Amino acid sequence: MIAWTIQRLLAWITEYLTKNGVDAPRLSAEMLLSHVLGLKRIELYTQFDRVVEKDALDRLHDLVKRAGLHEPVAYLIGRTGFYSLEMEVTADCLIPRPETELLVQRAIEFLRTREGQQHVCDLCTGCGCIAIAIAKGCPNARLVATDLCDKALAVAAQNVAKHGLQERVELLCGDLFDPLVPQLDATQWDLIVCNPPYVSAAEYETLDKNVKDYEPPTALLAGADGLDLYRRIAEQIDRFLKPDGALLLEIGYSQGPAVRDLLERTALFATIAIEKDHQNQDRIVIARRTGDGEDAGPLLSDGSV
Numbered sequence: 620m621i622a623w624t625i626q627r628l629l630a631w632i633t634e635y636l637t638k639n640g641v642d643a644p645r646l647s648a649e650m651l652l653s654h655v656l657g658l659k660r661i662e663l664y665t666q667f668d669r670v671v672e673k674d675a676l677d678r679l680h681d682l683v684k685r686a687g688l689h690e691p692v693a694y695l696i697g698r699t700g701f702y703s704l705e706m707e708v709t710a711d712c713l714i715p716r717p718e719t720e721l722l723v724q725r726a727i728e729f730l731r732t733r734e735g736q737q738h739v740c741d742l743c744t745g746c747g748c749i750a751i752a753i754a755k756g757c758p759n760a761r762l763v764a765t766d767l768c769d770k771a772l773a774v775a776a777q778n779v780a781k782h783g784l785q786e787r788v789e790l791l792c793g794d795l796f797d798p799l800v801p802q803l804d805a806t807q808w809d810l811i812v813c814n815p816p817y818v819s820a821a822e823y824e825t826l827d828k829n830v831k832d833y834e835p836p837t838a839l840l841a842g843a844d845g846l847d848l849y850r851r852i853a854e855q856i857d858r859f860l861k862p863d864g865a866l867l868l869e870i871g872y873s874q875g876p877a878v879r880d881l882l883e884r885t886a887l888f889a890t891i892a893i894e895k896d897h898q899n900q901d902r903i904v905i906a907r908r909t910g911d912g913e914d915a916g917p918l919l920s921d922g923s924v
């Protein structure tokens with residue numbers, strides 16, 4: 620009988636996932652194996668010759684089979700990394716994407732240019748990754764994060780607690796700005812961020828199996844053209860954003876011009892910039908509201924803020 624050492628298992632799982640067309644097969648193999656053994660990934664390499672026991676092998680076998688059918692590894696192990704922070708995830712929320720880290724980075728940069736306590740609102744928070752990463756990066760920020768889905772918010776609550784941010788990140792269940800209305804007398808927001816659902820009905824059909832078959836459609840789909848949420852945000856933003864505050868949105872790669880147009884029509888913003896992600900695709904919109912008494916002036920269309 621073969622002794623299944625860590626080394627042998629890693630090679631076998633990697634090969635199996637490769638054959639089944641799974642992305643990042645070696646990394647996925649390491650994540651599944653370290654999860655089952657309760658080890659850090661690096662520890663797999665310091666214990667290469669360790670023989671894995673039968674009950675661990677059985678659990679591993681089930682997870683590898685599911686990963687081979689393209690169930691996302693983040694769901695199988697219940698967590699993922701985002702902005703160097705560990706986030707818990709379940710199939711009730713979208714898995715944080717690396718592209719979204721750019722939105723967090725720009726949010727933190729914006730907040731650091733401002734003095735005093737900053738009020739930040741994160742719409743469609745899902746597992747809470749954006750709100751949590753911003754709170755971690757900006758000790759002077761207080762955040763309210765909303766989501767329509769109470770199951771996703773339960774995951775966000777676990778993540779807020781995991782990172783010790785209960786004092787600064789408040790979670791509210793409801794559609795976009797709706798849960799904020801009772802608080803409106805208290806404040807408007809310095810920064811509003813949102814990674815909404817933005818996939819069009821046609822594009823949804825073309826998504827990879829790991830996304831389409833496993834991630835919640837309500838976190839992805841946004842009407843025939845994928846712009847529904849941006850429309851609704853543009854309609855309501857006037858009430859919620861402070862003068863000289865900023866709106867930061869994640870967008871689909873082809874949505875830049877349409878989202879710019881929606882925001883320009885509000886006549887609220889002094890500048891609207893669209894920024895590309897690491898794949899050189901339009902991904903982030905940064906719109907800066909005109910300050911009190913400041914003339915909106917001409918909108919900059921050259922990508923500068």
Ligand code: GLN
Pocket residue numbers: 716814815816817818830838839840
């Ligand atoms: N970028 C995500 C995807 O491709 C979509 C995220 C979203 O709709 N917010 O799967």
